Amino acid sequence: MSTAVLDTTAKTADTTPQGVPGLPRPTTPAHVIKSDAEAIAVAEALAREVAGTASKRDRDRILPVAELDAFSQSGLWSINVPKAFGGPEVSYATLARVVQIVAAADPSLSQISQNHLGVVAAIRTVSDEAQQRLLFGQVLKGIRFGNAFSEFGTKRAADFATSFTDEGDHVLVTGRKFYSTGALLAHLVPIVAVDGQGRAWYAIADRNAPGLTVIDDWSGFGQRTTASGTVILDRVRVPKTHLVPGYKGYExxxxxxxxxxxxxxxxxxxxxxxxxxxxxxxxxxxxxxxxxxxxxxxxxxxxxxxxxxxxxxxxxxxxxxxxxxxxxxxxxxxxxxxxxxxxxxxxxxxxxxxxxxxxxxxxxxxxxxxxxxxxxxxxxxxxxxxxxxxxxxxxxxxxxxxxxxxxxxxxxxxxxxxxx
Missing domain, CATH: 1.20.140.10 (Butyryl-CoA Dehydrogenase, subunit A, domain 3)
Known part of the structure; x- marks a missing residue:
């Protein structure tokens, strides 16, 4: 496991925040939960495991690397994948209860899952069947989505300067993001980027794609271990199989x-x-x-x-x-x-x-x-x-x-x- 991610207190002569390499993908498939009751039980068991060290992680700003692996491997990150694609498709009342249970133990850990679960829901809404089968299959295996949504400098939160150009079978994404909760410890990073018509898409990039840099510079006084820092995008290549028409969810x-x-x-x-x-x-x-x-x-x-x-x-x-x-x-x-x-x-x-x-x-x-x-x-x-x-x-x-x-x-x- 990358010590660059784990050692958040390391000091160097250069105090400029540096990009952090991504984590390896899971080597074993994640568990797939079978029912709403099991989702609650798994969340309660996870909460018991992580609660005791949550205060220390907050105090010393220790990123929850092992805890996040346990969280996503538990099956709780695929609970809103539709049954038609092999997922549990629990009630959103259950999903919210799961998120609350984990948040009561460690709210930073729980927040890291929120955009992942939201993107899974968006894929269900806007993607065609082939894209759903591909992306849901990855989620069921334990792949984590981060996020690169919000930006500094735009007039409103719903305005985006990050854009992409069409290169045939892929797009190239350029821009800069902040509040990128989960990106540091993700396997795939959904990027909100606009096309030539101003429509917002989720361009889901590999965390270690060339040109994608994640900087651990979140300095907020709360939710300290969400690693909600900066993502820099310099002509990041995203295959069109991973280009999700998010704008359709609000048309x-x-x-x-x-x-x-x-x-x-x-x-x-x-x-x-x-x-x-x-x-x-x-x-x-x-x-x-x-x-x-x-x-x-x-x-x-x-x-x-x-x-x-x-x-x-x-x-x-x-x-x-x-x-x-x-x-x-x-x-x-x-x-x-x-x-x-x-x-x-x-x-x-x-x-x-x-x-x-x-x-x-x-x-x-x-x-x-x-x-x-x-x-x-x-x-x-x-x-x-x-x-x-x-x-x-x-x-x-x-x-x-x-x-x-x-x-x-x-x-x-x-x-x-x-x-x-």
Whole structure:
């Protein structure tokens, strides 16, 4: 395994971030999950394995290389591959629950899977049967997609300067990307690039393709081990077999945007779950009751009990909306039309609002309830708030409220794009 990937603290005389070589492809096929129940069980087992070292990875910014291999080899990265191509095709309510379970153990690890799962969904929507068979076959073998979607410097998030030229049986892609979650540790990198008509495609390049450079320069204070840094593309060759017409997913109503969004919902609910879990453990075992409470244990403080009740209720409400949204996404995938897709988008918007709010509330209230001792560096509890604040910035919740209000008041359906 490449030590260039593992040794993230190595120093050299040149402090300019350098490109990092990719990982080898898996030598054995990944497990293929058979049912929704198995997907949940596998996620719970994986979470138990990775949770104990998640805080250290965050503190020291150790990339989850071995953990990611275990994650993708477990079969959880192919759970939305259609049954017609040999996949489990679990409910999106189950998929979201899987993402939350892993996020509660390590939200950076969970986030690395989000664009992979979203691209798998897009392939189902827009690719022809031959391309689906090829790409789904690779996913079922354990191949991981990263992403090279977002860019600095464009006017809006949906504007892309990265483009490709047609070279017959392949295209050549040129541009520069940032927020490239998963690209560093991927086997294939889907690149959002526009053609001469301004249409956005996923050009899925080999991670080690000549001209494709991944730089480990993500310096965000949260989600620190997602390696969401820079990808530089200099005439990267992508065979047309791996050129996916992503734009088709937003020309007519499809569930593609809602699927990308519900995965983000699940990551945020996982962060909230972890923050509440640590709050309960610390208050029970280490916190002191306030001097005016008349209690011998902090866990008997009536105001602490009330606050924990509020957090518990709001997390359960967020999880219920997440499940409702997953079922609405299932309906939109099965029969995509203006009505089913709008219902899925609205349900996901509701879930996104509450997941954002509970992630931020739980990760902040932890310190209020646990007390001053909880801020000691040895606990690293600030990672919950840092992760919540960072991940919830993917798209503004104020616009989710606007989507809900505009539909309720004026009957206007949500826009069709990857953030809706």
């Amino acid at each position: 007519a109503p499809t569930a593609d945007g809602a699927i990308f969004q519900i995965i983000q919902v699940a990551v945020d609910n996982g962060i909230a779950e972890a923050a509440i879990r640590d709050t309960l453990e610390f208050v029970r075992s280490r916190s002191r009751p306030w001097v005016d409470s008349g209690q011998d244990r902090a866990s008997d403080d009536p105001y602490t009990i009330q606050a924990v009740g509020r957090l518990t209720l709001r997390l359960h409400a967020a999880e219920a909306l997440q499940e409702k949204a997953g079922l609405a996404v299932d309906a939109a995938v099965a029969a995509p039309n203006a009505e089913t897709v709008a219902k899925a988008q609205l349900a996901v918007a509701e879930a996104k609002i509450l997941s954002t709010e509970i992630a931020l509330e739980a990760s902040s209230t932890l310190f209020e309830l646990a007390g001053t001792r909880s801020v000691l560096a040895e606990h690293n509890f600030d990672r919950h708030w840092r992760n919540a604040r960072t991940h919830t910035l993917h798209d503004p919740v104020r616009w989710k409220y606007a989507i809900l209000g505009n539909h309720a008041l004026n009957g206007v359906n949500p826009p069709l794009h990857a953030w809706s």
